[in-house]
Amino acid sequence: MTSPRTIRTAILLLASSAALAACASKAPKQLPPDPGANVSTNTAQEPVQGNTITPGSQADFVAQMMGQDTIYFDTDRYNIDSADMTALQAQAQWLAQYPGKRATVEGHADERGTREYNLALGERRANAAKNYLVSVGIDAARLSTVSYGKERPVALGSDEASWAKNRRAVTITID
Amino acid sequence: MNLRLISALALVLAAPAAAQQSLPTPQPTEQVPEEGLSGAVSDDSDWQDLGIAIPAFATDADVPTQTSAGSTAALGMSLARVINDDLKNNGLFKPVGPDALPRPAFGEVQAPAYDTWAGRSAEMLVQGYVRAAAGGQVTVGCYLYDVALKQQLAKAGWTVAPGDWRRAAHKCADMVYSRLSGESPFFDSRIAYIAETGPKDRRMKRLAIMDSDGANHRYLTTGQTTVLTPRYSPDYRSILYLSYFNGSPRIYIYDLESNTQRLLLQSSNAVFAPRWSPDGKWVLYSMAIAGNTDIYKMPAGGGAAVRLTDSPGIDIGGSFSPDGTRIVFESDRGGSQQVYVMNADGSDQRRITFFGGRSATPEWSPRGDQIAFTHIAGNFRIAVMTPEGREMRYLTDSWQDEAPTWAPNGRIIQFFRTTRGSGKAGIWQVDLTGRNERKLATPVDGSDPAWGPLRP
Amino acid sequence: MAVSALNREERIGLAIALAAHVALGAVLIARPAAAPTIPLPERMTVTLSEDVGLTSTAPSVADPAPDEALELGEAAPEPAPQPTPVPPRPEPKVQPKPEPKVQPKPVVTKPRPAPTVAAKPLPQPTKAATPPKAAPKAGPAPKPSNAPTTAPKGATSTARTPNAAATQPAKAGGSRIGSDFLKGVSGATGKQATTAPPAATVGPAVRSALAGAISRQLKPKWAAPQGVDAELLVTVLSWDLNPDGTLAGSPRVVRQDGITDANRAQAQRHAEQAMRAVRLAAPFNLPPEYYPAWKRVSDFRFDRKLSQ
Numbered sequence: 001m002t003s004p005r006t007i008r009t010a011i012l013l014l015a016s017s018a019a020l021a022a023c024a025s026k027a028p029k030q031l032p033p034d035p036g037a038n039v040s041t042n043t044a045q046e047p048v049q050g051n052t053i054t055p056g057s058q059a060d061f062v063a064q065m066m067g068q069d070t071i072y073f074d075t076d077r078y079n080i081d082s083a084d085m086t087a088l089q090a091q092a093q094w095l096a097q098y099p100g101k102r103a104t105v106e107g108h109a110d111e112r113g114t115r116e117y118n119l120a121l122g123e124r125r126a127n128a129a130k131n132y133l134v135s136v137g138i139d140a141a142r143l144s145t146v147s148y149g150k151e152r153p154v155a156l157g158s159d160e161a162s163w164a165k166n167r168r169a170v171t172i173t174i175d
Numbered sequence: 176m177n178l179r180l181i182s183a184l185a186l187v188l189a190a191p192a193a194a195q196q197s198l199p200t201p202q203p204t205e206q207v208p209e210e211g212l213s214g215a216v217s218d219d220s221d222w223q224d225l226g227i228a229i230p231a232f233a234t235d236a237d238v239p240t241q242t243s244a245g246s247t248a249a250l251g252m253s254l255a256r257v258i259n260d261d262l263k264n265n266g267l268f269k270p271v272g273p274d275a276l277p278r279p280a281f282g283e284v285q286a287p288a289y290d291t292w293a294g295r296s297a298e299m300l301v302q303g304y305v306r307a308a309a310g311g312q313v314t315v316g317c318y319l320y321d322v323a324l325k326q327q328l329a330k331a332g333w334t335v336a337p338g339d340w341r342r343a344a345h346k347c348a349d350m351v352y353s354r355l356s357g358e359s360p361f362f363d364s365r366i367a368y369i370a371e372t373g374p375k376d377r378r379m380k381r382l383a384i385m386d387s388d389g390a391n392h393r394y395l396t397t398g399q400t401t402v403l404t405p406r407y408s409p410d411y412r413s414i415l416y417l418s419y420f421n422g423s424p425r426i427y428i429y430d431l432e433s434n435t436q437r438l439l440l441q442s443s444n445a446v447f448a449p450r451w452s453p454d455g456k457w458v459l460y461s462m463a464i465a466g467n468t469d470i471y472k473m474p475a476g477g478g479a480a481v482r483l484t485d486s487p488g489i490d491i492g493g494s495f496s497p498d499g500t501r502i503v504f505e506s507d508r509g510g511s512q513q514v515y516v517m518n519a520d521g522s523d524q525r526r527i528t529f530f531g532g533r534s535a536t537p538e539w540s541p542r543g544d545q546i547a548f549t550h551i552a553g554n555f556r557i558a559v560m561t562p563e564g565r566e567m568r569y570l571t572d573s574w575q576d577e578a579p580t581w582a583p584n585g586r587i588i589q590f591f592r593t594t595r596g597s598g599k600a601g602i603w604q605v606d607l608t609g610r611n612e613r614k615l616a617t618p619v620d621g622s623d624p625a626w627g628p629l630r631p
Numbered sequence: 632m633a634v635s636a637l638n639r640e641e642r643i644g645l646a647i648a649l650a651a652h653v654a655l656g657a658v659l660i661a662r663p664a665a666a667p668t669i670p671l672p673e674r675m676t677v678t679l680s681e682d683v684g685l686t687s688t689a690p691s692v693a694d695p696a697p698d699e700a701l702e703l704g705e706a707a708p709e710p711a712p713q714p715t716p717v718p719p720r721p722e723p724k725v726q727p728k729p730e731p732k733v734q735p736k737p738v739v740t741k742p743r744p745a746p747t748v749a750a751k752p753l754p755q756p757t758k759a760a761t762p763p764k765a766a767p768k769a770g771p772a773p774k775p776s777n778a779p780t781t782a783p784k785g786a787t788s789t790a791r792t793p794n795a796a797a798t799q800p801a802k803a804g805g806s807r808i809g810s811d812f813l814k815g816v817s818g819a820t821g822k823q824a825t826t827a828p829p830a831a832t833v834g835p836a837v838r839s840a841l842a843g844a845i846s847r848q849l850k851p852k853w854a855a856p857q858g859v860d861a862e863l864l865v866t867v868l869s870w871d872l873n874p875d876g877t878l879a880g881s882p883r884v885v886r887q888d889g890i891t892d893a894n895r896a897q898a899q900r901h902a903e904q905a906m907r908a909v910r911l912a913a914p915f916n917l918p919p920e921y922y923p924a925w926k927r928v929s930d931f932r933f934d935r936k937l938s939q
Contacts, residue, residue, distance in 0.1 A: 115623065117507075120463055151380075153376050156374075156598070212928045214930075217850075321907070356858065356896075358896050586859075607858075607859045608858065
């Protein structure tokens with residue numbers, strides 16, 4: 001049972017977040033994400049000036065998630081298992097906490113696939129993660145996806161352990 | 176094109192002519208068993224490469240040219256070297272180049288000293304001449320002789336702009352190759368590919384082009400943006416490719432005449448796997464909407480796109496049959512990557528690969544008789560099959576070979592091979608017998624080769 | 632053919648290259664050692680059994696087809712260049728070296744080089760074997776020349792043959808095989824067979840030995856074109872020979888088999904190469920006394936056997 005009061009707060013919150021989202025959606029125009037291929041997505045996490053992490057920043061997100069910013073998939077699969085759900089729910093909580101933030105889900109594949117199929121597969125994985133986030137209440141308009149196929153591995157070996165780490169969907173928040 | 180054909184009389188001389196004449200008449204006369212002698216002879220030796228001598232091309236007067244090779248005499252040497260390298264690299268011939276041979280006199284070009292060449296392990300002889308032509312152009316003549324039979328087999332000549340002198344050599348090599356192999360020519364063609372440098376997790380990928388022999392190499396993009404999967408347009412004027420220029424994968428067209436690039440189509444969705452139709456009028460692309468990838472077709476000049484597939488799985492890629500009526504593509508609608516064909520309007524989609532494992536990246540041969548693809552079952556191997564999905568034959572066996580592309584004559588396939596561990600990739604080629612495999616020399620690592628058609 | 636034209640180093644290089652290919656493309660697994668290929672004997676036997684019933688071998692000397700004939704087939708494996716011009720063949724140890732290289736200098740010119748070696752010296756054998764000049768062209772009139780059953784006529788000719796054979800060694804400067812290479816074959820004439828069969832009575836064993844001799848002389852010159860499915864191609868040629876072993880006219884294609892979509896481009900090359908082999912192998916070195924039997928080669932098959 002939710003009290004009228006909570007409902008009112010919720011509405012207010014929603015409205016403000018919508019407004020914020022509207023503002024935010026204007027901004028991206030200027031920041032065509034990544035013109036340089038080599039700006040690895042991981043570098044986006046580095047800016048941890050000193051010890052102070054600005055709440056609501058990507059650095060904060062990474063710190064809070066403790067690894068749960070990434071979910072992993074089996075070979076050629078894109079289904080969300082229970083471990084993934086736990087991680088995505090944590091992400092959703094953070095996103096709910098900072099309703100002004102948008103996020104991009106990056107989909108990746110391991111090197112043991114053909115290039116173009118891997119692009120499509122990465123897109124599918126990113127989309128699976130996005131869909132789950134939407135299903136737990138995150139506005140789809142705040143989420144985008146991008147696939148890198150097998151172009152950006154995090155584990156460099158050519159073995160099952162490395163491949164498992166590379167079959168992933170990583171959520172990156174946009175400040 | 177600056178290449179003018181003087182006499183394309185690639186004379187198919189006496190012997191084949193005789194063959195054709197006599198083919199229809201199977202000797203109706205005497206078939207009495209005891210009349211003529213019958214017997215058989217088998218060539219059971221190992222595959223033998225045909226010995227071909229390629230001395231420097233002669234010149235009537237050694238004068239300067241505007242070519243990068245120097246004077247006509249120096250150019251004559253360079254031409255023969257290029258021809259030698261072309262013919263050396265496909266496993267049919269064992270050419271001996273100009274550096275090891277005497278240069279024939281100008282007058283000998285059309286009257287070879289057969290006896291001299293017979294003693295030089297040459298069964299065939301390629302001779303030619305170079306002459307300075309009007310307007311800085313050069314004229315190149317090319318002759319092929321059967322040394323043992325003392326017979327001319329073919330000849331041709333071209334007048335080319337200084338910058339195109341290598342093309343004259345490729346044309347000559349093409350003449351020799353097709354006369355002696357029965358196949359269509361392919362040396363005078365170009366290749367687009369992705370040049371790769373840097374560590375495995377941050378590879379720099381640049382669009383690059385080169386001649387079929389690696390010459391005239393040029394980078395088209397700087398490497399700041401990842402680019403993938405180029406495809407030469409049939410007229411060599413532009414290249415379709417995928418770029419992350421705006422942060423997500425989209426298809427761009429690089430105009431080789433103006434050296435500019437533009438987005439093929441505006442979309443908020445991921446767009447990849449661009450392909451030309453054989454006539455250059457259509458472009459196939461694959462687009463992912465909400466994770467579901469389908470294949471679309473649009474006019475190359477812009478206009479409304481048509482969706483060709485609508486399965487819930489990933490439908491991607493696509494390669495037209497040479498007549499443009501059918502498209503072979505890959506789909507995982509049945510649970511795993513397999514190869515399908517459909518009509519060019521999207522109708523009649525049928526799976527054709529049932530070989531176990533997965534089958535990907537199909538490419539229709541320019542001759543129409545074969546489809547090359549990547550077969551995945553443990554290793555990734557290049558294979559070919561008929562358009563009906565029969566008679567699969569492996570051409571390579573390595574840890575990871577993928578993305579075949581056909582030579583213009585449909586007899587040779589390039590692909591890229593990735594090294595386990597380092598992830599370094601190189602461009603390789605193999606002929607349809609699978610016997611002749613070699614790595615292409617590129618300045619840096621390479622992947623995603625795309626062979627253009629024979630140049631006009 | 633290529634091999635014969637290469638010098639030793641190159642041949643070694645080629646062998647290495649091939650070995651490397653084998654290692655690389657494990658697809659077409661090679662049996663390691665290049666076992667000397669000896670398909671010929673087989674072929675000969677086949678011909679034998681086929682023909683046996685058709686012709687009568689005159690000799691009463693029920694001599695079983697001898698080892699030597701078989702040896703003959705086996706002994707001629709590959710173009711082992713053996714420069715020895717082979718003087719008068721001493722005797723039996725038939726060891727045909729149907730070597731290409733050795734070919735009497737005036738190798739290939741046009742189809743009909745002036746009678747090089749065999750021709751001039753021996754009018755006798757030709758004579759014995761029926762009117763020579765006329766015979767070649769007179770294809771349609773087989774009767775007199777070949778008809779094996781015409782024992783009587785044959786008999787007379789045989790009578791003469793020995794002489795011819797006797798003189799032969801002397802003249803056969805360029806002949807590496809010598810006319811006595813048929814020695815052991817049943818139905819063949821030879822010194823010891825003097826009493827026996829008529830020359831014109833060319834029995835199946837002789838015929839197959841002649842075919843074998845031709846095959847061996849063609850072999851070093853015959854190189855099938857490469858290509859997908861090219862090994863499926865078969866070209867059957869016919870050609871006529873002058874008494875001196877030179878070509879009379881051009882070889883003709885009787886038929887081609889094994890053409891597929893994949894090898895269609897090579898079919899014409901295949902025929903061309905086969906005809907080239909005949910041109911290069913001519914003049915053929917064959918026993919003159921059997922000219923009637925070899926003046927017309929009506930059905931000669933050129934194919935490719937993968938050595939694995």
